[in-house]
Amino acid sequence: MLLDAITGPEDLQGRSYDELDDLADQIRHAIIDSINVHGGHLGSNLGAVELTIALHRVFRSPHDAILWDTGHQAYAHKILTGRLDDFRTLRETGGLSGYPSRSESAHDWIENSHASTVLSYAHGLATAFQANDARREVVAVIGDGAMTGGMAFEGLNNLGHSENDVVIVLNDNGRSYAPTVSKLSESLVKIRNNPTYMRRQAKIEEIAERIPWVGEQIGRGLKMSKAAVREMWEPSAFFEDLGVRYMGPFDGHDIASVEEALQNAKEFEGPVVVHVLTQKGRGYAPAEQDDVKNMHDAKPGLADTPSMKEGSYTAAFSEALVKLGDQHPELVAITAAMPDSTGLLPFRERFPGRCIDVGIAEQHAVTAATGMAMGGLRPLIAVYATFLTRAFDQVNLDVGLHGQPVIFCLDRAGITGPDGASHHGILDLVLLTKVPGMTVFAPSSYQELQQMMEDAMGLTDGPVAIRWSRGKAAHVADHEVGTGLGARKLHNGDGSVALLGFGQMLPAVQAAAALLAEDGIDATVYDPRLVAPLDPAMIDDAAGHRVVVTVEDGLRVGGAGAGVRDALGERDADCRVRVLGVPTEYVPHGDPDSIHAGFGLDATGIAASVRELL
Numbered sequence: 001m002l003l004d005a006i007t008g009p010e011d012l013q014g015r016s017y018d019e020l021d022d023l024a025d026q027i028r029h030a031i032i033d034s035i036n037v038h039g040g041h042l043g044s045n046l047g048a049v050e051l052t053i054a055l056h057r058v059f060r061s062p063h064d065a066i067l068w069d070t071g072h073q074a075y076a077h078k079i080l081t082g083r084l085d086d087f088r089t090l091r092e093t094g095g096l097s098g099y100p101s102r103s104e105s106a107h108d109w110i111e112n113s114h115a116s117t118v119l120s121y122a123h124g125l126a127t128a129f130q131a132n133d134a135r136r137e138v139v140a141v142i143g144d145g146a147m148t149g150g151m152a153f154e155g156l157n158n159l160g161h162s163e164n165d166v167v168i169v170l171n172d173n174g175r176s177y178a179p180t181v182s183k184l185s186e187s188l189v190k191i192r193n194n195p196t197y198m199r200r201q202a203k204i205e206e207i208a209e210r211i212p213w214v215g216e217q218i219g220r221g222l223k224m225s226k227a228a229v230r231e232m233w234e235p236s237a238f239f240e241d242l243g244v245r246y247m248g249p250f251d252g253h254d255i256a257s258v259e260e261a262l263q264n265a266k267e268f269e270g271p272v273v274v275h276v277l278t279q280k281g282r283g284y285a286p287a288e289q290d291d292v293k294n295m296h297d298a299k300p301g302l303a304d305t306p307s308m309k310e311g312s313y314t315a316a317f318s319e320a321l322v323k324l325g326d327q328h329p330e331l332v333a334i335t336a337a338m339p340d341s342t343g344l345l346p347f348r349e350r351f352p353g354r355c356i357d358v359g360i361a362e363q364h365a366v367t368a369a370t371g372m373a374m375g376g377l378r379p380l381i382a383v384y385a386t387f388l389t390r391a392f393d394q395v396n397l398d399v400g401l402h403g404q405p406v407i408f409c410l411d412r413a414g415i416t417g418p419d420g421a422s423h424h425g426i427l428d429l430v431l432l433t434k435v436p437g438m439t440v441f442a443p444s445s446y447q448e449l450q451q452m453m454e455d456a457m458g459l460t461d462g463p464v465a466i467r468w469s470r471g472k473a474a475h476v477a478d479h480e481v482g483t484g485l486g487a488r489k490l491h492n493g494d495g496s497v498a499l500l501g502f503g504q505m506l507p508a509v510q511a512a513a514a515l516l517a518e519d520g521i522d523a524t525v526y527d528p529r530l531v532a533p534l535d536p537a538m539i540d541d542a543a544g545h546r547v548v549v550t551v552e553d554g555l556r557v558g559g560a561g562a563g564v565r566d567a568l569g570e571r572d573a574d575c576r577v578r579v580l581g582v583p584t585e586y587v588p589h590g591d592p593d594s595i596h597a598g599f600g601l602d603a604t605g606i607a608a609s610v611r612e613l614l
Ligand SMILES: Cc1ncc(C[n+]2csc(CCOP(=O)(O)OP(=O)(O)O)c2C)c(N)n1
Pocket: 044, 047, 070, 072, 073, 113, 114, 115, 142, 143, 144, 145, 146, 147, 171, 173, 175, 176, 177, 180, 280, 296, 336, 337, 338, 360, 362, 387, 390
């Protein structure tokens, strides 16, 4: 099999296009086989196979820097850069990361998987290469979805201004998680679908080639290209107004055509966009036929990831939101390009005009929500915890400073698992608890989450955040649900130790209490429910124990437990306090339970900490 003979990008040279098409099929099989076992970004990767082959034939990686925005579409890149054997371990604990990873390969430059950053990295690298006179190319691959993020526009603007030598590949499949929300994307699609444009483009290229002066310029590799010539006849496009040349669109599955375009772009001096049209999910029928998100990602077994699992916190949120929508006509829900995985689809179906997808633009979402709240609406932002942290300034100074009643619903808080360091939601509690006037809830059950949503609408007229974890929620009876701004005491112990389990950590805390009971230690157990403000009655009660142990699934320093420690300190409480949580480090991908256990955040670890303190 040809794929086995590819040990690095140099092995792609000298191959016929027929061989390369076969290779693309083999890569697709390898991707599908691996996702079948471990799950992963199916649609995005299947769409980028030919593009990746072409990139590695035209550019000399790692001498030239090939940068992937978001990084979720880099599986073929991994396979072609000597990682085929390890590819079977993708997303396993200790195995290959699902994103580019600098520790894995010199071919991987950037590994953060938050979208829309690549043009900024590209600008920086190109500036440095130029300063060192390094003669290295910089290529930035960005999707139409990632192009909706503010940073992408900032990067583009700066690239056009600086005239840095960067090839931007706009990998346009018309989708982000859902169909991409962007007029830019729409107008690019119009170009694609407009036969007059396509005919005119062909004609212009033909004319350009016939003009001797132009031919000479191109021949001498000077600052002129077919794209530049076309511009003389064509209305300036968005990119060109910013000082970035536009070439395209090209069929992203035709290796020869993409290669030619990249070669031309490489010879061009200054920033240039090569617009390639790709099909998300290409080559795998169920993904091609999924007209919502082309199986953006898939679970092991190649099952499409359901937007929410039955019994999960997300399902609790989704259900409660529809109910609240009925009761409060002013309630609107906002998503940054993820309406399905955040559980908004039922709300959108019921109230189509009240669900707003802003694109991959969390910062804009937060400030826009502030405006909506000022104008009398009740905005709720449904977002993954990790993605909200990029909009912290907007949370603090736009929502917080203006005291607006925006509700933040943070899914996937805590350790999330196979997506690695950038996807764990472990910074949100540290940040949100520093916003004056922000109420922060951490539900420990399906029913608690629903109660907190109701309370968020009624109890306060300031900002509220509710944060929950991925996966199944505990289901509890009515009498096990708290209300309002109070903590819930689950068990009154003998005064030796008080255990406070925030949010999803409550079951582990209860299990630890059971272990301690076997040793004759009768622990008091609290579900604090609120991270801010902390219930003063709970703090007073905890202060009467010899030992207080708090457990959270976020950063230990500056988070929920740190707040408890401060509050006890302010009361001059005579007790020993231990804050259990995630250490300040970048936590790699892995199974959440094992990661928790590794940090002593499981029942055994919590019980061990208590014994040590006692
Ligand atoms: C800041 C941020 N918000 C949300 C996401 C979640 N996310 C991952 S991939 C993706 C869609 C990306 O679309 P596009 O760039 O077009 O790439 P495609 O998957 O279509 O190839 C989204 C919204 C993210 N990675 N970063």
